[in-house]
Amino acid sequence: MNKVKNWLALLFGKRIFKTGLSVFITATICELLNWPVLFAIIAAIVTIEPTVNASIQKGKIRLPAAAMGAGVAMFFDFALGQTPISYALAAVITILLCHKFRWDDAIIVATLTAVNMIAITENDFFVSFITRVGTTSVGIITSVIVNFFVLPPNFMGQISKAKINLMSDTKALVDKIISFQLDQKGNLEDLEKTLSSLQKRVSHTIKLIDYQKEEYRYHRFKKTEYKLLKNLQTKMNLLDKINHHVADLLYLTSEHQCIQKNDKDVLKKAWRDIALYFDWQQKNGEKTYEIHQNISALFYILHRQIDVEKTEDYMDKSSSIAYELLAIHSLICKKSFFKPTETS
Structure with missing residues (x-):
C-alpha cells in the first residue's frame, strides 16, 4: 500500500495526491451518511495546506466561518426568499463578518457556503444548517487527518x-x-x-x-x-x-x-x-x-x-x-x- 502511495505521489505530486485522496474519502463518507457532498468537498480541497500545522490552524478558522456563512444564508433566505438581494446580502455580510473576526483565510469557504445554501435550501432551515455544518466538518477533519498520516510533508x-x-x-x-x-x-x-x-x-x-x-x-x-x-x-x-x-x-x-x-x-x-x-x-x-x-x-x-x-x-x-x-x-x-x- 505504501509503495502505491509513493508511486502516485511521484506521479502527481504529494499535495495533489493528498487533495484527491481527501476528496475521495470525504465524498464516500457523505454518501454513506446520505449528505450532500458539495460543501464537504470544497472544505476538503481548501484545507490541504503545505504543513499539518497550517491545515489545523486554518481548519479551526474555516469551520466556524462556514457555520456563520450558513447561518447568514438561512436568515436572508427565510426573510427575503431566494432572490438576488438575498444572495448579495448573504455574500456581503459574510465577508464583513469574516473581516471583523479576522477570519480572512476562511472568506472563500464561508461565502461559497452562504450563497450555495440559498440556492439549494428548500424547507427545513434548521436541518439544512446542521447538515451543512456537518458536511463542512467532515471535509476539514478528513483533510487534516490525511495531511497528518499520508505522506507527511518533508522539505x-x-x-x-x-x-x-x-x-x-x-x-x-x-x-x-x-x-x-x-x-x-x-x-x-x-x-x-x-x-x-x-x-x-x-x-x-x-x-x-x-x-x-x-x-x-x-x-x-x-x-x-x-x-x-x-x-x-x-x-x-x-x-x-x-x-x-x-x-x-x-x-x-x-x-x-x-x-x-x-x-x-x-x-x-x-x-x-x-x-x-x-x-x-x-x-x-x-x-x-x-x-x-x-x-x-x-x-x-x-x-x-x-x-x-x-x-x-x-x-x-x-x-x-x-x-x-x-x-x-x-x-x-x-x-x-x-x-x-x-x-x-
Missing part, C-alpha cells in the same frame, strides 16, 4: 539542495557584478533580474525551513535532524544578509567612475579569495581556508579613503566595493557557516 531534501544551489548562484552573480562594476561588462537589467530571482529563492527556502519546523511539532524526529535543520536555517539567514550586500554592490552610485588599475587588481584578487568560501563544502568538518593577504588590502583602500578630504558621507567607488566585499567576507566567514550540514 529537508529541497532545503539541502536549495542551499547548495543558492551558494553557487550567489557566487556566480557576484562574479558578474564585479565584472560589471570594474570592467563595465554585462547588462544592469539582466543582473537585476538575476538578483531578484535569487532573493525570491532564498526567501522561499527560508519559508520551507519554517514549514519543516512546524512539522516537527507533530511528528517524531531525531535530534540530529533538528540540529541539521537549525544549521541550515542559520546558513540561509546569513545568505539572506549576504544578498543584501550583493544588492548594494550592484546598485553602487558613481557607476561610471574611473577606478585605478591597482585598485581593480586588489578588488578582483580579494573577491577570488572570498569566492573560495562559496565553493567550499564541508564533508568531515576538517577542511578550512585561511584568509588571504589580499583581504587585508581591502582595509587599506578604506583607510586611504578616510585620509582623503571629501564631502561629508562621500565614498569613492573603490572604497564602496571594498566595503561591500568586506561585509560579505565577514558574514561568509562566521563559524556557524562552517558547521557540517550533512549527518554522518
Whole structure:
C-alpha cells in the first residue's frame, strides 16, 4: 500500500495526491451518511495546506466561518426568499463578518457556503444548517487527518539542495557584478533580474525551513535532524544578509567612475579569495581556508579613503566595493557557516 502511495505521489505530486485522496474519502463518507457532498468537498480541497500545522490552524478558522456563512444564508433566505438581494446580502455580510473576526483565510469557504445554501435550501432551515455544518466538518477533519498520516510533508531534501544551489548562484552573480562594476561588462537589467530571482529563492527556502519546523511539532524526529535543520536555517539567514550586500554592490552610485588599475587588481584578487568560501563544502568538518593577504588590502583602500578630504558621507567607488566585499567576507566567514550540514 505504501509503495502505491509513493508511486502516485511521484506521479502527481504529494499535495495533489493528498487533495484527491481527501476528496475521495470525504465524498464516500457523505454518501454513506446520505449528505450532500458539495460543501464537504470544497472544505476538503481548501484545507490541504503545505504543513499539518497550517491545515489545523486554518481548519479551526474555516469551520466556524462556514457555520456563520450558513447561518447568514438561512436568515436572508427565510426573510427575503431566494432572490438576488438575498444572495448579495448573504455574500456581503459574510465577508464583513469574516473581516471583523479576522477570519480572512476562511472568506472563500464561508461565502461559497452562504450563497450555495440559498440556492439549494428548500424547507427545513434548521436541518439544512446542521447538515451543512456537518458536511463542512467532515471535509476539514478528513483533510487534516490525511495531511497528518499520508505522506507527511518533508522539505529537508529541497532545503539541502536549495542551499547548495543558492551558494553557487550567489557566487556566480557576484562574479558578474564585479565584472560589471570594474570592467563595465554585462547588462544592469539582466543582473537585476538575476538578483531578484535569487532573493525570491532564498526567501522561499527560508519559508520551507519554517514549514519543516512546524512539522516537527507533530511528528517524531531525531535530534540530529533538528540540529541539521537549525544549521541550515542559520546558513540561509546569513545568505539572506549576504544578498543584501550583493544588492548594494550592484546598485553602487558613481557607476561610471574611473577606478585605478591597482585598485581593480586588489578588488578582483580579494573577491577570488572570498569566492573560495562559496565553493567550499564541508564533508568531515576538517577542511578550512585561511584568509588571504589580499583581504587585508581591502582595509587599506578604506583607510586611504578616510585620509582623503571629501564631502561629508562621500565614498569613492573603490572604497564602496571594498566595503561591500568586506561585509560579505565577514558574514561568509562566521563559524556557524562552517558547521557540517550533512549527518554522518
